[in-house]
Amino acid sequence: MAETEFINRADALADFVAGIQTADWLAVDTEFIREETYWPELCLIQVAAADRIACIDPLALDAEAMQPLRELMLDPSRIKVFHAARQDLEVFHHEWGALPGPVFDTQIAASMLGHGDQIGYANLVQALCAVELAKGHTRTDWRARPLPAEAVEYAADDVRYLGPVFQQLHTALEKGGRLEWLREEFDALLDEGLYRPDPEGAWKRVKGHRKLRPNQLAILASLARWREEEALARNRPRRWILKDQALVDLARRPPATVQDMEDMRDIPPRVLQKHGEAIVRHAQAGKEATPPSMAATPDRLDAHQEAQVDALMALLRARCAEHDMSPAQVATRKQLESLVRGETELPLLRGWRAAMAGRDLEGLLAGRLTLKLSEGRLVAE
Template sequence: MARPSRPDFPPPTLITTTDALEAFCQRMRAEEFITVDTEFMRERTYWPELCLVQVAGEAEVAVIDGQADGIDLAPMAALFADEAVTKVFHAARQDNEIFVLRFGAVPQPMFDTQVAAMVAGFGDQVGYDALVSALTGGTIDKAHRFSDWSVRPLSDAQIAYAAADVTHLREVYRRLRRRLDQDGRLSWVAEEMAILNSPDTYRVDPATAWERLRPRSSNRRFLHTLKELAAWREREAQRINIPRQRLIKDEALLEIAATAPATPDALSRVRGISRGFAEGRTGTALIELIDGLRAVPDTDLPSAPQAKDSVRP
């Protein structure tokens, strides 16, 4: 995401042990603010797989290996809970999803430079590279943007790339904060970040999973069936830890809700559903669910559920 670490920073430290992490986090607790980023993988899993956490203080930057054998991330959780140290992110939502999953809490207090940039007039959801360029004149090296961060050992180039994300962010934060303070808009950032600060934002409720499908039909039976099917898919994907789209694609789920197949043969005729899936244990469970939904009388169907205006992707 960014070029190698700024010249005024020493080379990044790769942390792979609990003792080294404890010592580093103790030093960071003396900082006014730290900048934080993560590298993770989730192409093959439902839950994000934490690979690295990058943290920079005033004169020190570390790349913490979240997959190092035997490492305990408890010192990091304590640092993130320290109210005396501001944690600065850019586009914190996915990072916080991981931290809520691992630690049960959002880092506090938190400052998101993407939110701050919006308040400062840079536009909605401005990218990190654009913000670095606009505020510091820096350029972004994307050479390792698509690295598989779960593969070990990490190269020196990967470590430098990961560290640069948080070293550049320190100057971005300073300049944004100064601009917002001068414009009298600094308090607006906290108001805009209310959703990001709530752990509930990052907890997936299967009962609301249907909302991301954005169905066009208002038919009560279709919507009731879709809601139950989407909740079932979400729970099943969580249970076996695979992406929901790998279990059943959205298009297939919408068609299943519309046609309510009653047999494995009918289910296998849905585009994207293999005969092996339809005749297997998961397909059988799905057909049993559909049978139960089909048996609900029209008079007992709930009112058509209403989707929220904003749905997390």
């Protein structure tokens, strides 16, 4: 296999990019740190293509030096292969203000071929390449320079085998006629809205928000919006501004003064000193605000409806077994419960999911299909 190139000079990066210009696809991964920041801090970019592998050091290269790689990554004629792409795409969107499409996510692709919903990269490499990857650098400080040679090789392995994995998955999916199924999954990853901050909707991510009454939810929304904006402005994790539990407690007991918060254990004195007045201001503003809309908690299903869900789940499992897929990749039990309640705006009833199982599930629910056992298999007639 190709030797790893560690690139921290502009001329070396330009040479590498020139050397892989003929590649139809690039295997890509990143290493980043975000324990102390709101945004991920990009520390390393790994790229494999055309029999070359590079670990590129963005900490040593300015925007001008990185431009050849940026242009290559944003070239829509090349597939960018990732494993579990969401976080890597967030990194690139933050760094470049754009997403490197089109993408192929090997984790999603593997789920279409019976490897489970969220198989890890190392397990997938073991399954498809019979290679056991090293695990000794999972806690490496990727900001450290110089990086140990072993850490660089560990990072390079994340793309060294990603290409062979991609090729095997692509071949199997093409043979099974499932590549088109994946198109909408991969296109969804390129929705820029996934990677933009949303202060107005920040309350939805607060653990415990569903336990609040509407008037309390309005206070939470005001406080969560302030926390999100503060975290963004300071580039600090949300929890460093104020913990989720503190937001929920404040929503239940909105303070009129800073002193009202002195006995709240999840709000330390340093936070009161720094943010106390702002917390009071936004809590009081929330008291006057209209509560945000939240989907109502659905009524519990009765015993007959639960039996219908069980039947739907059985048919779904049977359909997925035929395709060697995980049922969770097609629909969750909650979605089947929604189907029983009469909802129709469900992913299950669109695209490839509808063709594979959704229409049959609707047919079973409407009485157009029945289930029976035939030679040990569940079949629908």
